[in-house]
Amino acid sequence: MSLSGRITDIHVHDVRFPTSLALDGSDAMNADPDYSAAYVVLETDRTDGLAGHGLTFTIGRGNDIVAAAIASLRPLVIGLSLADFAATPGATWKHLTGDSQLRWLGPEKGVIHLATAAVVNALWDLWAKAVDKPLWKLLVDLSPAQIVEMVDWRYLTDALTPDEALAMLEKLAPTRATREAEILARGYPAYTTSAGWLGYEDEKIRRLCAEGIEQGFTHFKLKVGADRADDLRRARVMRDAIGPDRAMMIDANQRWDVDVAIDWVTSLAECRPLWIEEPTSPDDILGHAAIARGVRPLGIGVATGEHCQNRVMFKQLLQADAIDFCQIDSCRLAGVNEVVAVLLLAAKFNTPVCPHAGGVGLCEYVQHESIFDYICVSGSLDGRITEFVDHLHEHFVDPCVVRDGHYVAPTAPGTNITLKPESLTTHTFPDGQVWRDLRANAPLRS
Amino acid sequence: MSLSGRITDIHVHDVRFPTSLALDGSDAMNADPDYSAAYVVLETDRTDGLAGHGLTFTIGRGNDIVAAAIASLRPLVIGLSLADFAATPGATWKHLTGDSQLRWLGPEKGVIHLATAAVVNALWDLWAKAVDKPLWKLLVDLSPAQIVEMVDWRYLTDALTPDEALAMLEKLAPTRATREAEILARGYPAYTTSAGWLGYEDEKIRRLCAEGIEQGFTHFKLKVGADRADDLRRARVMRDAIGPDRAMMIDANQRWDVDVAIDWVTSLAECRPLWIEEPTSPDDILGHAAIARGVRPLGIGVATGEHCQNRVMFKQLLQADAIDFCQIDSCRLAGVNEVVAVLLLAAKFNTPVCPHAGGVGLCEYVQHESIFDYICVSGSLDGRITEFVDHLHEHFVDPCVVRDGHYVAPTAPGTNITLKPESLTTHTFPDGQVWRDLRANAPLRS
Numbered sequence: 097m098s099l100s101g102r103i104t105d106i107h108v109h110d111v112r113f114p115t116s117l118a119l120d121g122s123d124a125m126n127a128d129p130d131y132s133a134a135y136v137v138l139e140t141d142r143t144d145g146l147a148g149h150g151l152t153f154t155i156g157r158g159n160d161i162v163a164a165a166i167a168s169l170r171p172l173v174i175g176l177s178l179a180d181f182a183a184t185p186g187a188t189w190k191h192l193t194g195d196s197q198l199r200w201l202g203p204e205k206g207v208i209h210l211a212t213a214a215v216v217n218a219l220w221d222l223w224a225k226a227v228d229k230p231l232w233k234l235l236v237d238l239s240p241a242q243i244v245e246m247v248d249w250r251y252l253t254d255a256l257t258p259d260e261a262l263a264m265l266e267k268l269a270p271t272r273a274t275r276e277a278e279i280l281a282r283g284y285p286a287y288t289t290s291a292g293w294l295g296y297e298d299e300k301i302r303r304l305c306a307e308g309i310e311q312g313f314t315h316f317k318l319k320v321g322a323d324r325a326d327d328l329r330r331a332r333v334m335r336d337a338i339g340p341d342r343a344m345m346i347d348a349n350q351r352w353d354v355d356v357a358i359d360w361v362t363s364l365a366e367c368r369p370l371w372i373e374e375p376t377s378p379d380d381i382l383g384h385a386a387i388a389r390g391v392r393p394l395g396i397g398v399a400t401g402e403h404c405q406n407r408v409m410f411k412q413l414l415q416a417d418a419i420d421f422c423q424i425d426s427c428r429l430a431g432v433n434e435v436v437a438v439l440l441l442a443a444k445f446n447t448p449v450c451p452h453a454g455g456v457g458l459c460e461y462v463q464h465e466s467i468f469d470y471i472c473v474s475g476s477l478d479g480r481i482t483e484f485v486d487h488l489h490e491h492f493v494d495p496c497v498v499r500d501g502h503y504v505a506p507t508a509p510g511t512n513i514t515l516k517p518e519s520l521t522t523h524t525f526p527d528g529q530v531w532r533d534l535r536a537n538a539p540l541r542s
Numbered sequence: 543m544s545l546s547g548r549i550t551d552i553h554v555h556d557v558r559f560p561t562s563l564a565l566d567g568s569d570a571m572n573a574d575p576d577y578s579a580a581y582v583v584l585e586t587d588r589t590d591g592l593a594g595h596g597l598t599f600t601i602g603r604g605n606d607i608v609a610a611a612i613a614s615l616r617p618l619v620i621g622l623s624l625a626d627f628a629a630t631p632g633a634t635w636k637h638l639t640g641d642s643q644l645r646w647l648g649p650e651k652g653v654i655h656l657a658t659a660a661v662v663n664a665l666w667d668l669w670a671k672a673v674d675k676p677l678w679k680l681l682v683d684l685s686p687a688q689i690v691e692m693v694d695w696r697y698l699t700d701a702l703t704p705d706e707a708l709a710m711l712e713k714l715a716p717t718r719a720t721r722e723a724e725i726l727a728r729g730y731p732a733y734t735t736s737a738g739w740l741g742y743e744d745e746k747i748r749r750l751c752a753e754g755i756e757q758g759f760t761h762f763k764l765k766v767g768a769d770r771a772d773d774l775r776r777a778r779v780m781r782d783a784i785g786p787d788r789a790m791m792i793d794a795n796q797r798w799d800v801d802v803a804i805d806w807v808t809s810l811a812e813c814r815p816l817w818i819e820e821p822t823s824p825d826d827i828l829g830h831a832a833i834a835r836g837v838r839p840l841g842i843g844v845a846t847g848e849h850c851q852n853r854v855m856f857k858q859l860l861q862a863d864a865i866d867f868c869q870i871d872s873c874r875l876a877g878v879n880e881v882v883a884v885l886l887l888a889a890k891f892n893t894p895v896c897p898h899a900g901g902v903g904l905c906e907y908v909q910h911e912s913i914f915d916y917i918c919v920s921g922s923l924d925g926r927i928t929e930f931v932d933h934l935h936e937h938f939v940d941p942c943v944v945r946d947g948h949y950v951a952p953t954a955p956g957t958n959i960t961l962k963p964e965s966l967t968t969h970t971f972p973d974g975q976v977w978r979d980l981r982a983n984a985p986l987r988s
Binding site: 415 | 642648
């Protein structure tokens with residue numbers, strides 16, 4: 097396999113799935129998400145026609161804005177050489193995030209950063225396909241020095257220097273093979289969020305927990321934050337359904353102010369949640385630290401990250417001892433490079449990384465990142481568990497596979513993110529068949 | 543004047559000024575800005591044809607993405623009643639920032655928040671014009687309870703509660719008239735950034751400082767951060783030009799990591815800067831706190847805010863004692879409502895607010911906000927000074943006026959942000975005459 101070729105074109109697709117029709121994905125802040133992807137195809141001039149696929153996740157309206165932002169990155173992408181990217185992926189990342197005018201829109205946050213994620217992830221997909229490896233294996237085969245180069249160290253050095261990172265990676269390098277064999281044999285531990293959406297009846301929670309246990313899951317997540325009495329009842333239902341020895345996590349999706357968070361979580365402590373996720377604003381580092389101080393004495397940890405905008409925010413969450421579980425998001429961070437930066441930071445602070453997934457495509461991405469984390473960065477599975485939500489996988493050519501509560505290490509080359517052509521066509525917004533049909537049936541639906 | 547009418551249409555314009563042709567606006571991170579505005583006109587069904595005008599500022603590429611984001615807010619804006627907005631501007635703000643799908647793009651940061659700012663500011667413009675008052679006077683005539691309602695208190699109450707804010711405002715209410723008279727007589731103190739752009743030769747700095755002194759300015763800003771020896775030379779030039787008794791501020795535009803910032807600023811301490819502005823990532827609250835601890839012993843304060851994404855971040859900068867000067871931005875924060883939230887927080891923490899301006903339209907906005915701050919919120923001018931940059935004002939129907947180093951209190955109804963029709967037409971990107979001419983002269987210019 098060769099690293100020949102340059103990017104000759106970038107196609108952007110606004111793809112949406114009408115998930116709001118059911119209450120899958122409902123939580124205290126996101127009442128009616130239509131899981132969506134701004135989906136990128138990077139074409140090359142390679143003779144084998146190889147293309148890179150990447151996406152970033154949104155929940156519906158606004159997916160077109162992200163698509164427009166991806167299009168604005170076009171001049172930075174066209175002409176990139178795959179060999180150059182593979183030689184210095186960190187330099188390419190800085191190039192893509194460094195446009196002197198576009199950076200005003202962030203810098204490195206929100207729409208423009210989500211857009212960058214799709215492009216960066218597509219470049220990694222292309223590289224992995226070109227060398228015929230799944231992304232995790234491509235990453236695992238990089239040297240410590242190559243991994244360090246991948247990261248933009250600007251603004252990180254007060255917490256972690258490139259030299260420290262190199263030493264951490266080198267320390268684990270000799271034992272990578274052992275952990276790789278272990279992952280190939282057992283997979284990476286997963287938990288399920290499918291059982292605990294806010295819109296579900298108690299009986300549905302009970303049934304889905306039983307199914308989850310049957311499928312080998314040991315950790316179950318419950319959405320909370322809309323009504324306190326309701327939360328306690330539902331938490332008791334879940335605790336009863338999963339038994340005393342399995343773990344329950346609760347997720348408030350940014351609902352509370354600091355004092356309310358501590359108080360509310362305290363009232364659910366009898367159900368022994370492992371963590372409270374997104375208790376308050378994702379921007380509130382000091383608030384998370386205060387909440388952590390308030391609920392740790394109850395044996396409850398704080399988790400956040402799916403809305404954490406970049407590595408500088410994660411750095412501070414770690415420095416401030418504000419989180420017990422670090423939930424990187426493969427698309428809110430600007431792709432693989434920045435995810436690796438946060439994995440390194442978390443390892444420095446001995447904080448387990450438990451990636452956010454669900455949505456569409458996020459499970460496909462994070463399985464690679466968790467496996468890489470274990471083999472090369474953290475070297476540990478203690479307290480590590482990666483989110484899994486069982487929907488929309490059927491739209492991918494090579495969907496992730498979860499078996500006996502574990503992500504099975506992917507074997508297909510790339511990042512598992514290539515959409516089936518028919519899914520892409522029928523779900524393109526607003527003119528795909530799925531959306532045309534919905535409008536025909538309900539003319540006022542946007 | 544009446545508050546009748548509803549919003550019937552929203553027009554969005556991508557307006558850009560080719561400022562990169564000169565080196566006006568050049569700094570260590572923004573090498574070649576084309577100052578731009580995503581400009582909004584809210585049409586109404588009023589018989590007098592009154593419209594609301596608002597903008598958000600960018601520096602060129604990406605202005606179209608913000609314009610697209612503004613268009614996506616359309617369903618939230620059309621049909622709004624001016625009377626309802628005037629009755630509960632806080633409720634309207636929550637409505638505009640609360641779309642359950644769009645919030646994924648932030649929440650409350652980056653492109654979607656910049657877009658919200660333009661719409662919110664246009665609503666205030668409409669209200670002010672409808673009651674025939676400049677924005678500052680409309681704000682000053684609101685009761686303490688109305689001002690408290692304007693703010694979205696979510697995520698703020700661990701630092702400041704609505705009741706505390708109400709008490710602060712009520713305490714100053716009886717003396718508002720005195721301060722209003724003072725401002726009408728003397729204006730609000732301004733400083734100039736026009737003298738110290740990074741691209742300027744020493745002689746130009748010297749000449750512009752002399753002109754600034756002539757114009758009554760007492761505070762001068764110098765851009766730093768690209769080259770240390772160069773910075774020291776330029777700082778000495780400026781200190782020499784302004785004499786020992788005037789103030790110099792230095793601005794690094796996010797250039798440094800924490801340790802480098804402390805070290806670099808220390809090497810410029812002999813020139814006695816009043817503050818170091820944006821020493822590091824705008825997201826790095828803990829980093830700013832560390833830098834503040836490092837440079838305060840030298841008599842140098844820390845200032846930041848032009849890239850501070852929302853009230854939650856400002857809250858933490860204040861809680862962490864990370865800043866000595868709070869630089870709100872009238873368009874990066876989501877308009878007047880969120881600016882008022884930060885003014886209240888800053889007053890609680892006794893931190894002077896020194897707004898960021900320059901760009902295009904920002905001076906027009908912040909003059910209102912600073913005057914309101916003094917009359918109703920801070921009650922003090924100690925350590926307060928508002929940025930002024932003397933360019934692009936000629937494009938506004940009612941530009942701000944700075945005289946003897948002070949913003950003259952505006953008298954025109956509204957927010958002074960209405961663009962002259964010919965400026966709007968000729969600078970519309972990419973098809974306005976100015977841009978057509980540039981392309982004709984330099985075909986490769988984007």
